[in-house]
Structures are given as structure tokens and as C-alpha cells.
Amino acid sequence: MTAIKQFSSRTVVLRERNIDTDQIIPARFLTTTERNGLGRFAFNDWRYLPDGSPNLEFAFNRSENKDAAILVAGRNFGCGSSREHAPWALADLGLRAVISSQIADIFRSNALKNGLLPIVLDESIVNELLDQPGIELSIDVAARSVTLPDGRRFEFPLDTFAQTCLLQGVDQLGYLLKQQFAITRFENSRLTAHPRQEFHHAR
Template identity: 70%
Template structure:
């Protein structure tokens, strides 16, 4: 894998309105149906994100679906019901959400594999207390300020809530690299260490 393939969009802060999907147990097949998994490229996957939910049988957008509504356009934060991203481990799920324009997903519970895949690809999965998530779901379109370095979500009224995130994953998000990209950035230090070790023999 090249160094270019190991970079993602740096995520330091996300300020955006929310779009809400209150359903629980939204699985990865609902995020991106299995028939779209044949591609190995990310570009264009946003057009099929939530495909069987967003579109009617004739292929036209369903105006009742939350992400199709005019007020949702440009929203970068998805607030979802409990157990978001459950099901299969397809990495295409965070790819599709990112290509759609989302930068963060907030829920009271996010499936572990989806969470891991998201962090590796620059999508910020945030778990907050159920009462806070219920409040956000009851107020779609609310403006949030997510500070990745501080690991906080701030509401318009000034209340701030901390969310858990692995330190290494946070560093990768802030620097805009994946795991391999992080290692490649340390190549000079690694080379210096190896040279010193060889001389010490």
C-alpha cells in the first residue's frame, strides 16, 4: 500500500447540523446493501448509502426519508438509534457514509467492528449517554460542535459531553492518517533506530 493510500481527511473539529435516524439496530446491510460491495474504490459509494431506504422501487428518492429532506442537506453529523452499524464487518459502510458527506455518527451504542472500521477510515463514531442521544434525536437539525482533541460534543446551550476514544485512533484522526500512514510518518525515526542497533552489534 502506498503512502497516498494511507492518508485520510484529517478530522480535528466537526461543526454541523444533525440529521437523525432514530431506528435501533441499523445494520451494515441497511447502510450499504451487499450487492454494492463488488467495488474496491470508495468514490461514488455515497450515492448508494442507505440505498434501499432512500429510494423508492422506481429509483426516485423517497422524500420522507430523513437524509433526503431539504433540511438535511449538508449535515455532517448523523444521530442514530442504539446499536448502529451492527451486522457484517464490511468496510464499505463507513466508506459510503463518508462519501455521502457525513463526518461523525452519534449513538448510545455503536457496533464494535463498525466503530473500528470507521476510526480507520476517518469517520468519527461517538457514543454518548442514552439520555443525551434521546435529546438529540428529539431535536433533529440541532447544531453541534465536536472537538476531537478534547473528545467533547458541545450543544448550542453550552453543555458539553465527553465521549470515549482510543488515544491512538484520536491521533490518527487529527493527523489524517490510517495505521499504516502513521507508521510511514515514523520512517525516519525507525531508520535511525535500526542504524543505531546495527552499530551497537
């Protein structure tokens, strides 16, 4: 995972509500456990026409949205079935954050485990962002805040452990492995203070 501390990017907008994980990446593309390359399947059924050609009306196919790393979406983003492939696909597509007024809990958890920042803001703010596609936002993970071009700053909820993992660029397992020295030291100190005793069960 790549550490996320502070970054700025233009937004790409999907106004639709209730964008579910099958729309993010259709089930027929879940046959791999490889994360790299999944971006080409993200929003597949919206990005491509039945003949396989790009749908030029779809936001991610527009030239002005190239390299945009922040998705602003309608309410209840990421609902539906649980699949880590959804945040994998979005991250491989180049996104670093998703902003909505409501993000499904399971998708949010999967996103945080995979270095994709889910940001929930008040619906009035999100509606404003939906009406202004392509504006540049600045995101500060340490401050848990989003800053608009006019200087307004809005805080978003982010639990401390998830924040730490994002700032360090590690997942949950990676975080635990980084604590190996402290864990070993703690275990040794307990063993010294409380030597193990042999217990004999009564027959």
C-alpha cells in the same frame, strides 16, 4: 484521509435501532473497492422507492438535511457483517461523525480507519439529540468532546492512537510511514550497540 480536529454541523437523525451494515449499504453494491461514489448507495433501500424515485420522507432526502455532517442514530448502530464499504459510503455521503448510545465494535474500528468519527454518548443524551433533529453540534477531537447549542459539553471515549490518526489525517499505515525516519534511526542505533553475529549451527 482528511484530518478531523474541530468542526460544527447540523445533525441528521435516524431514530431506528439496530441499523446494520446491510441497511447502511446493501450487499449488492459491494462489488467495487473504489470509495468515491459509494455515497449514492448509502441507505439505498430506504432512500429510494421501488420505482427508483427518492423517498421524500427519508431523512437524507429532505432539503433541510443537505450538507449535515453528523448522523445521530438509535442504539446499536453498525451491527451486522463487517464491511469497510459501510463507513466508506457514509463518508462519501458527506458525514464526518456518527453519534449513538451504542456502536458495533467492528463498524467502529472500520470507521476510525477511514476517517469517520464514531461517538458514543449516554443514552439519555442521545435520546435528547434524537428528539431535536437539525440542531448544530460542535465536535472537538483533541478534547474528545461534543458541545450542544446551550453550551453543555459531553466527553466521548476515543483511544489515543485513533485520536492521533484522526488529528493527523492518516490511517494506520500512513501513521507508520510517517515514522519511517524514527524507525530507521532506532534500527541503526540498535545495530551499532548490538552488531549482528554469525551463528553456526552444530552439526
